[in-house]
Amino acid sequence: MSHKRFPDPFWKANRLFQSTAAEREIKSEAAIMDDFAYKIISERRRDTDNAEKLGPDLLSRFLDCKDPKDVPSTKELRDIVMNFLLAGRDTTACALSWTMYELAKNPEVVAKIIAEVDAVCGSSKSDKISEESYSYDKIGELKYTHAVAMEALRLHPSVPVDSKFAVNADTLPDGTFINPGAVISYSPYAMGRSEELWGKDALEFKPERMMDEEGNNLEPSQYKYSAFNGGYRICLGKGLALMEIKLTLAVLLQRFDFEGCGHEGGYQSTLVLPMDPGLDMKVRKYV
Ligand code: HEM
Numbered sequence: 701m702s703h704k705r706f707p708d709p710f711w712k713a714n715r716l717f718q719s720t721a722a723e724r725e726i727k728s729e730a731a732i733m734d735d736f737a738y739k740i741i742s743e744r745r746r747d748t749d750n751a752e753k754l755g756p757d758l759l760s761r762f763l764d765c766k767d768p769k770d771v772p773s774t775k776e777l778r779d780i781v782m783n784f785l786l787a788g789r790d791t792t793a794c795a796l797s798w799t800m801y802e803l804a805k806n807p808e809v810v811a812k813i814i815a816e817v818d819a820v821c822g823s824s825k826s827d828k829i830s831e832e833s834y835s836y837d838k839i840g841e842l843k844y845t846h847a848v849a850m851e852a853l854r855l856h857p858s859v860p861v862d863s864k865f866a867v868n869a870d871t872l873p874d875g876t877f878i879n880p881g882a883v884i885s886y887s888p889y890a891m892g893r894s895e896e897l898w899g900k901d902a903l904e905f906k907p908e909r910m911m912d913e914e915g916n917n918l919e920p921s922q923y924k925y926s927a928f929n930g931g932y933r934i935c936l937g938k939g940l941a942l943m944e945i946k947l948t949l950a951v952l953l954q955r956f957d958f959e960g961c962g963h964e965g966g967y968q969s970t971l972v973l974p975m976d977p978g979l980d981m982k983v984r985k986y987v
Pocket residue numbers: 783784787788789791792795853857858859862863926927928929932933934935936937938940941942
């Protein structure tokens with residue numbers, strides 16, 4: 701809903717006077733998210749009384765400071781939780797939906813992922829399989845699955861358009877002059893589908909393009925592959941997001957068969973790139 705502020709020059713006044721339905725909705729939804737964040741924080745704060753109970757989660761890491769004066773205030777912690785929720789939740793969820801959409805159309809890619817996961821983590825049918833089989837290091841070895849996630853994000857970047865606001869006058873490398881206050885937008889969506897950048901088969905889903913001939917992952921330039929932004933403000937959660945996607949694919953694809961129900965690839969227009977309508981799939985557990 702907050703994206704409705706972008707084209708509205710009066711959004712600050714509308715926020716102050718709560719004069720539009722969008723601003724009223726933002727206020728009530730922000731209150732729900734605040735309550736959620738404060739609830740998690742107070743639960744973790746109770747755990748700090750018993751240091752052994754502090755888990756490995758991010759919030760516990762912020763609370764687990766040797767010097768109590770270094771522990772962030774409750775409001776700072778609320779902002780940290782909100783940052784992770786806003787930056788990391790819908791982006792990763794959209795990426796997973798679009799990955800499943802591409803996989804439903806490319807069963808040979810699913811077979812390759814399962815073969816890789818079986819080889820690296822062990823077969824899900826084996827007695828030896830445990831949480832450790834999907835450890836951080838093991839997931840890091842899933843090179844083909846990594847390429848699948850990168851390729852899905854090339855075609856369906858969770859942030860399809862990103863904008864920057866010039867504080868001072870500047871000149872871009874191609875000589876374009878930027879006035880102070882100007883808004884510059886770039887589109888990872890258009891860049892990801894550009895034949896100039898990716899070749900004639902730019903619209904095809906081909907995880908192999910993210911790998912070299914020896915099967916190692918290629919790291920395309922951030923200025924060609926811009927799904928995670930680039931430079932100093934590159935996404936801080938890139939590694940976490942790719943790890944989450946790989947782990948989810950590894951655990952689910954070994955155990956369930958996913959059949960797409962004919963989604964036509966439509967989008968909703970929001971800050972991120974959700975599917976319109978959502979993705980229906982038939983899911984069957986392998987016996
Ligand atoms: C597939 C998933 C994700 C995608 C495609 C993605 C994409 C992006 C993009 C394009 C930006 C730049 C936004 C801007 O220009 O201001 C960004 C920033 C950021 N992302 Fe992500 N993100 C993902 C997941 C995550 C996750 C899981 C986290 C953390 C839990 C995260 C944390 C951040 C943070 C903190 C920033 C701000 C960095 C800064 O401004 O210095 N992201 N992300």
